[in-house]
Amino acid sequence: MHLHKxxxxxxxxxxxxxxxxxxxxxFGAFWQGTHPQSHGVTIDPENIEANxxxxxxxxxxxxxxxxxxxxxxxxxxxxxNLGVDEEGKPVKxxxxxxxxxxxxxxxxxxVVHGFNVAGTNINxxxxxxxxxxxxxxxxxxxxxxxxxNEYCGVGHHLMFATVEVYE
Amino acid sequence: xxxxxxxxxxxxxxxxxxxxxxxxxxxxxxxxxxxVSWVGIYTLFMVR
Numbered sequence: 001m002h003l004h005k006x007x008x009x010x011x012x013x014x015x016x017x018x019x020x021x022x023x024x025x026x027f028g029a030f031w032q033g034t035h036p037q038s039h040g041v042t043i044d045p046e047n048i049e050a051n052x053x054x055x056x057x058x059x060x061x062x063x064x065x066x067x068x069x070x071x072x073x074x075x076x077x078x079x080x081n082l083g084v085d086e087e088g089k090p091v092k093x094x095x096x097x098x099x100x101x102x103x104x105x106x107x108x109x110x111v112v113h114g115f116n117v118a119g120t121n122i123n124x125x126x127x128x129x130x131x132x133x134x135x136x137x138x139x140x141x142x143x144x145x146x147x148x149n150e151y152c153g154v155g156h157h158l159m160f161a162t163v164e165v166y167e
Numbered sequence: 168x169x170x171x172x173x174x175x176x177x178x179x180x181x182x183x184x185x186x187x188x189x190x191x192x193x194x195x196x197x198x199x200x201x202x203v204s205w206v207g208i209y210t211l212f213m214v215r
Contacts, residue, residue, distance in 0.1 A: 010191065017198070
């Protein structure tokens, strides 16, 4: 088979890029453990309290160790339940020191919601019956808005909260 | 004589080999676009 000189060059370039991208993908998946945010961890949407993480007293931010936090959230139309403060008022802002490793665990009782901490890599779909989780290191300071980016009904735009990362 | 032979060979190859310069440049432009966007998105993922 005769191939033009240029054809040989772009075939090598194309197959080479394919191999490189597949190696990068495999490295992320098998070595670094990257997976979809909702990867088959199920929960009964009618009875989410049966799961320890979503008991009312465990919602919101919990400090696990010096620089490790867990944030449990229940999304419902049209609210993010981040627990209550000492006065019994619903928490709408959480503060986390810079450089902390934070595990976000989110579920919903009703419909599909979005969970996006705008300006960070935390961005996932929240589906009834599943727990979506994402662990990340918050390295940039600032105030980030949590928004629902999956249309969930008439009050969709009212679903928000904030995450403040401080020095 | 040798001169004629050379000319013949040259014109033969020109006839058989299509001119793919434009195609080559277009293919490489698509390739560069893919790599630049991939690297850009990956960088965004890393700094956030």
